[in-house]
Amino acid sequence: MPKIGDRAIGTSIGNHSWGYYQYVQCSDCDYTRWVAEKTCRTSNGRCSPCSLKSRKGKSILAMRGDKNPAWKGGRLLLKSGYIRLSIYPEDPYFEMGKANDGHVVRTILEHRLVMARHLGRCLERWEIVHHR
Structure with missing residues (x-):
């Protein structure tokens, strides 16, 4: 089982991409997942469902x-x-x-x-x- 902050190449974790991925944890619900490193730099640290909730219904x-x-x-x-x-x-x-x-x-x-x-x-x- 990977640890928070681990890095891997996409193909080694079952992804089709050769880019680097980082194992991260949602800041709200503690859900863990692999995220592309380029996304990690710009994201708010939340998973998709928590990110939607944080927008408070703003469409x-x-x-x-x-x-x-x-x-x-x-x-x-x-x-x-x-x-x-x-x-x-x-x-x-x-x-x-x-x-x-x-x-x-x-x-x-x-x-x-x-x-x-x-x-x-x-x-x-x-x-x-x-x-x-």
């Missing part, structure tokens, strides 16, 4: 969009100079947006959204918008 879904402290208005400046905006299902131009896998929010380039609002309709994919 990741509650931190989406403008509820997130890192929210920057849904605008992202791309390296090419274009601005990409986040749009939500209630937006009438939502269908124009580019779908992101697994996300409710879609993104659209700002100049295309401005033109669609000016015309009062969604733009087709093949329509090219020239802008200043």
Whole structure:
């Protein structure tokens, strides 16, 4: 039986990885497990169930969009100079947006959204918008 703090290579403990693992104990419930060393440096020292309990019901879904402290208005400046905006299902131009896998929010380039609002309709994919 390993002791707390022991190190081993993943393949020697039945893992498929060649990375180093450390045997650690949960600070709340005393559950012991092997954890990748790179995870040990960033973790809070708890097992998954205890970590969930410590969040006190705070859901990741509650931190989406403008509820997130890192929210920057849904605008992202791309390296090419274009601005990409986040749009939500209630937006009438939502269908124009580019779908992101697994996300409710879609993104659209700002100049295309401005033109669609000016015309009062969604733009087709093949329509090219020239802008200043």
